[in-house]
Amino acid sequence: MEHNDILVIGIGGAGGRLVDALAARAPEAVRTAMIDTDAAALAASQAVSKLQIGSHVTNGQGTGGDAGLARRAATDDAEIIRGLFSDARLVVVLAGLGGGTGSAVTPEVIKAAGLSGTPTLCVATQPFSFEGAPRAALARAAVPEIREAADGLILIPNDKLFKSVGSDKVNEAFPAADAALGMSVWSLWQILTRPGYLNAGPADLAQVTKPERGIASLAWAEAHGRKRGASAVKQLLTHPMLDGGAALGECRSIMVSIVGGEDLTLKDLGDIMAPIKAACHERVVITLGTSIDPEWKARLLLTLIAARPGGWSGGVEMRPAKAQEPTDLPITENPAVVGRGGVQTTLQLEPAGRGRFANTDPTLLDGEDLDIPTYQRRGIKL
Ligand SMILES: Nc1nc2c(ncn2[C@@H]2O[C@H](COP(=O)(O)OP(=O)(O)OP(=O)(O)O)[C@@H](O)[C@H]2O)c(=O)[nH]1
Ligand SMILES: [Mg+2]
DSSP states (O other): OOGGGEEEEEEHHHHHHHHHHHHHHSTTTOEEEEEESBHHHHHHOOOSEEEEOOHHHHTTBOOTTOHHHHHHHHHHTHHHHHHTTTTOSEEEEEEEBTBHHHHHHHHHHHHHHHHTTOOEEEEEEEOOGGGOHHHHHHHHHHHHHHHHHOSEEEEEEHHHHHHTTOOOOHHHHHHHHHHHHHHHHHHHHHHHHSOOSSOOOHHHHHHHHSGGGOEEEEEEEEEESTTHHHHHHHHHHTOGGGGGGGGGGGOSEEEEEEEEOTTOOHHHHHHHHHHHHHHSOTTOEEEEEEEEOGGGTTEEEEEEEEEETTOOTTSOOOOOSSOOOTTTOSOOOOHHHHTTSOOOOOOOOOOOTTGGGTTSOOOEETTEETTSOHHHHTTOOO
C-alpha cells in the first residue's frame, strides 16, 4: 500500500484534534481530511482537506450535541462527502462519540465510503463517565450503526485513555491523550505503508478489528535503551486499555505492530512476543507487523490491537455481532437451533456485558471473566 492510499478523516471537534495529533507525527506523509458542522473547529484544523457540512442547518456553529441536526447535515451534503474517497484504498475515520457531529456523521461517512467501495476502519473515543447520560446514550446508539457499516472498529473509552497518559491536569492530559492515540494510529499507518520483513496488511488489520470479533481495543507502549523490548511489553501488558492485560486470555485474534530502528533485533522481537503469547489464549491467532524507521534508532513503539467478544470494561459491552467462526470458540453450535432443522429467532436481549460488575476488577478463572454471563462468553445466541 502506498502512503497516500490511506485517507484519514477526522469528524467533529475531537476527530479533528486526533487527526492533527496524527499529522504532527508525520506531517507530509499522512493524507488527512476533516469534516465538521463547526466552521471555527475547521478553521483551527491542520487537515489537508476540510469539509464544512450542514451550513444551512447549523450556520457553521456545530450542533451542540444534536444528533438529528448532524444527521441532516450529513445527508444533505452526502454528495460532497462521497467526493472525498475518490482514490483512497483505505479510509480511517477518527471521531469522538458523544457529540452530535461525531456520533451521527461518522456512521454516514462510513456508509458513504462503503457505497464507493472503499474499506473503512473507525477509531472512536467513548465519552468520559462524568459527561453524563445523554452523551453516553448518543455514543451507545452510534456503535451498532458503525459496527454494521465499518470493516473495522476500535473503541477507546476516554476514561481509560486518560488513565494511561499519566497526567491529571486538563491542559496536559488532553494533548497527551490525543498524541498517544495519534501515535498509535500512526504506527498502524506505518505498518501498512512501510512494512518491514514481517508484514501485516489491511486484510490482517480487518481480521482483528472486524465487528464479528467483538470490540477491538488498542494499547501502546514506547521504550528506549538496551532493554527496550522487555520494558515496552511490560508497559503494554499492564496497560489500562487492555484491562491490565488479564482480558487478553479471552481474545482469539490480536495484531502486534512494532516500529523500531535499524538496530531492532530478533532478540527484541522474542522479548516482546513471548510474554504477549503467554498472556493470550492458547488458540489465539497473532499477526505481527514490523516497520523499520531510522528515526527510531534505540527506541521502539509497540502497538497491540485485540478484539474481546464481550467488550472491555468501561466501554460498550455486547455479544458478538454475528456468530463467531467455528475455529474461534469452543462451542459453536446451539443444539436447540440446529438439531431439529427448524429456525429459532435470536432473542433480543439487552447486551449483558459485565453489568453491575462493569466497574469492578474481573473475577478471573482460567482467563475467563466470570462476571460476564456464560452464554455471552461462549458467543451463544439465545
Ligand atoms: N480524546 C479526546 N476526546 C475528546 C476531545 N474533545 C472531545 N472529546 C470527546 O468527544 C466527544 C465529542 O465531542 P466533540 O468532538 O467536541 O463533539 P462534535 O463531534 O464536534 O459534536 P457537536 O459539536 O456536538 O456537533 C466528547 O463528548 C468527549 O468525550 C479531545 O480533544 N480528545
Ligand atoms: Mg463540535
